[in-house]
Amino acid sequence: MSLSLSILDQSPIVAGRDPGAAIRETIALAQAADGWGYHRYWMAEHHASAAQAGSAPEILIAAIAATTTRIRVGSAGVMLPHYASLKIAEQFRVLEAIAPGRIDLGLGRAPGSDGQTAYALNPDAARAADRFPQQVMELIGWTGEGLPVTHPFAAIRAQPEVPTRPEIWILGSSDYGAQVAAHFGLPYCFAHFITDGRGAAEALAIYREKFRPGVLDAPHAAIAVAGLCAETEAEAWRLWRPREAWRLGRDRGIFRPLMTMEQAAAWVPAPEDVPRIERRRARALVGTAPALLARLQALAAELAVAEVAMLTPCPDTAGRARSYALLAAAAGLRPEVVGKAAE
Numbered sequence: 159m160s161l162s163l164s165i166l167d168q169s170p171i172v173a174g175r176d177p178g179a180a181i182r183e184t185i186a187l188a189q190a191a192d193g194w195g196y197h198r199y200w201m202a203e204h205h206a207s208a209a210q211a212g213s214a215p216e217i218l219i220a221a222i223a224a225t226t227t228r229i230r231v232g233s234a235g236v237m238l239p240h241y242a243s244l245k246i247a248e249q250f251r252v253l254e255a256i257a258p259g260r261i262d263l264g265l266g267r268a269p270g271s272d273g274q275t276a277y278a279l280n281p282d283a284a285r286a287a288d289r290f291p292q293q294v295m296e297l298i299g300w301t302g303e304g305l306p307v308t309h310p311f312a313a314i315r316a317q318p319e320v321p322t323r324p325e326i327w328i329l330g331s332s333d334y335g336a337q338v339a340a341h342f343g344l345p346y347c348f349a350h351f352i353t354d355g356r357g358a359a360e361a362l363a364i365y366r367e368k369f370r371p372g373v374l375d376a377p378h379a380a381i382a383v384a385g386l387c388a389e390t391e392a393e394a395w396r397l398w399r400p401r402e403a404w405r406l407g408r409d410r411g412i413f414r415p416l417m418t419m420e421q422a423a424a425w426v427p428a429p430e431d432v433p434r435i436e437r438r439r440a441r442a443l444v445g446t447a448p449a450l451l452a453r454l455q456a457l458a459a460e461l462a463v464a465e466v467a468m469l470t471p472c473p474d475t476a477g478r479a480r481s482y483a484l485l486a487a488a489a490g491l492r493p494e495v496v497g498k499a500a501e
Contacts, residue, residue, distance in 0.1 A: 261324040267287055
């Protein structure tokens with residue numbers, strides 16, 4: 159099975175560094191990924207986080223779309239209950255004007271933050287999540303042919319009315335998103351990196367079983383995973399160590415910046431954490447590029463997905479970029495210039 163490879167970036171913050179550096183690293187990495195041949199570059203949305211700097215993916219998308227030539231650029235995702243559907247539709251129509259045919263609008267229902275922050279973003283946050291399917295329907299209309307004639311806002315047109323439209327995705331880590339994607343006939347991406355794969359097969363099966371033609375004629379599924387590769391397995395595990403430490407904290411509801419490589423080298427996990435680390439290591443997507451690619455291909459075949467988006471949080475900027483470059487080379491990715499650059 160031919161496997162399409164993409165990148166998911168949360169703009170991870172590193173201890174002791176300016177959080178703005180995480181944003182600049184995201185832009186530089188996306189520009190490099192354009193040349194390596196990756197299919198998509200997706201940015202996450204998190205708020206009030208000491209761990210991730212990406213609070214406004216639509217702004218990052220604009221910066222990247224304007225400075226790349228072929229890679230698709232998008233959100234993974236816009237946390238829709240925080241916002242008005244019309245505003246999101248207008249933002250992504252503007253993005254389509256910047257990079258016609260290269261914009262993805264990934265949508266999520268989770269807050270991407272704590273409850274207080276969600277309320278600050280939208281005082282109606284407690285009820286807004288219940289309107290998620292309604293908002294998805296509105297975005298399909300406002301980024302496409304318009305709303306149904308029976309909708310109270312049917313006369314409103316989202317501007318600018320450019321000829322291309324963003325590719326709308328539903329993102330999730332539970333059955334709910336799978337059902338929404340299936341209902342509207344949209345592509346679906348399961349957040350494998352959040353659950354360590356738990357529930358992936360079940361959610362993807364529900365998506366395929368309940369899918370009805372809509373935006374797409376047939377189901378199209380992807381997974382987003384966390385992993386890293388290097389020239390040697392030992393080096394890959396060294397670069398992965400800050401992520402291991404971070405994940406232990408995350409499991410306890412603690413969202414700190416990534417340790418530096420020096421801090422990670424000196425880190426000694428508590429004895430009670432060692433079994434958890436070893437269990438997670440046994441299934442971690444870490445190793446040399448050929449080994450990582452083989453694991454990704456096997457996982458994609460097992461879950462019957464055509465696309466994999468790779469999340470590689472690492473405080474070593476060069477090592478992180480090298481991981482993506484090595485994986486692209488192992489997979490034989492070849493960039494093909496599209497759009498204006500091909501004219």
